[in-house]
Amino acid sequence: MALFKLERFAEAAEEARTALAITPDDNIALRTLARSTLSLGDIEGTVAALTNLLPSSVNEAVAGIRALLRHGEVQAAARVAAVAPDRIEASDSEVLARIVTLLRQQALRKQNPAQERLAAFEMALALAPDNAALRIDFLRLLASAGEASAFARNAKLVTDATALADASATLARDVGNRARQAFRDQRWQEAHDWLQAGGRLGLEQAAGDLAERIKARRLAEARKVLVAKEPDSQEHTAALLADYPEDGAARSLHARALIANRHYAQAKTLLQAVSAQGAATADDYVQLARACRASQDIESAIGACFDALALRHEDPTALVLLGHLLPGRE
Incomplete structure (x- = not known):
């Protein structure tokens, strides 16, 4: 700890690792390692140290999570919190909500790459799985990203029927457009998958007779495969x-x-x-x-x-x- 106070972070981290090799659950060494690695920019090291600190000292782990947030390392903070979200919530009722809010902001930022936005949503939902508004935002992104199977899986997880009903019109439109585009491109299986994905959204009306047309094309394709x-x-x-x-x-x-x-x-x-x-x-x-x-x-x-x-x-x-x-x- 003395080395850390002297801002000799690399030496402090090494000293902490030496102590942990002897006593793996040494809270002081884990806390020192977490703080030293964060100061060195070794975020993976910080996440590992805080994860190991959680079982014995949730309050100190929460302090480390807050430090990660101050450094702008939202996803790293989320990874630590996801290890034991209930214990984190019990220790600090605000920190989980803060992480979820920041992750949602990342996910909704359109200039971010699609895969980064999807990852941010997944992290947020791991911490707040019953947040219907968050999951519906995720569904919108999945539709725009063309992720049919993930859309279908997450649509089933929306537990708030009212929220789903309110969003179903726009979601059905987006999914219907995806299905029709896949049909036009002769991607019959993908078109079918999108229709299945929208099953809870009243998509049958939005898609009209598309389901039967997709089935007819897929049957014809299967006949060709058999003949060949x-x-x-x-x-x-x-x-x-x-x-x-x-x-x-x-x-x-x-x-x-x-x-x-x-x-x-x-x-x-x-x-x-x-x-x-x-x-x-x-x-x-x-x-x-x-x-x-x-x-x-x-x-x-x-x-x-x-x-x-x-x-x-x-x-x-x-x-x-x-x-x-x-x-x-x-």
């Missing part, structure tokens, strides 16, 4: 089915990819579900017959062939399959 026999066709159709789990066409396309990769039992289950929906086409029944035959379910395979023929008379593939399946026709 691309190696990632199963992953492609699986992603489609994950987004539209009850859609007959999505089920059918994924079943075809499964058959192409010899996953017959899974394909059979999917195609039977399509049939139960009343959405099966003649092609679906032909594929179901193939899956049933490969699974040794001959009776179901024959039934699927007849179902195909009922929808499309003289279907050549169904007739050939029947020729192999019916007794005496092997």
Whole structure:
């Protein structure tokens, strides 16, 4: 401590580290190390020292946090406070609010890079997770930054229904614009993600029939992938089915990819579900017959062939399959 008072900060820091090597929880050494590293501009060293000081002396850690704020090191102060925000709040009811306010100011400063603004919001919300106004400001920035998944995740965390309702019109507009732009650029998955992200904001009305148009384009894209026999066709159709789990066409396309990769039992289950929906086409029944035959379910395979023929008379593939399946026709 004497070295620190003499402003021999580097020596004071080294002396503190030597003491901590012997006694890691020495409060005096930790406090000296925090103050010395701050004076030296070693902010990481200050954060580490204050973090280690927190468990045994929250008041001294708070004093260190305030010192960081005086030096303009808001994010460093936030990192220390985030270790034990409840204890910090109990010790000093004003310091957390001050950090959150300063972080929000950083986040809203448009001249700052987008990633820095996003990081400031995330730090602020780590300290004030129930602050609806703060999270809604964050949602606006996420929309402008094109962060669909983060937007969806944070929209679910707004607990103040009134605040969300008040902001929903502008948020829905921003998210709808993002979805439409992605659609125009033929980024179908991204467009879908934005619509999903805006699910709590009444976006369905703002987007009109965009959801159905996106689905139609994604289904068409999946068909092309299957026809081209691309190696990632199963992953492609699986992603489609994950987004539209009850859609007959999505089920059918994924079943075809499964058959192409010899996953017959899974394909059979999917195609039977399509049939139960009343959405099966003649092609679906032909594929179901193939899956049933490969699974040794001959009776179901024959039934699927007849179902195909009922929808499309003289279907050549169904007739050939029947020729192999019916007794005496092997």
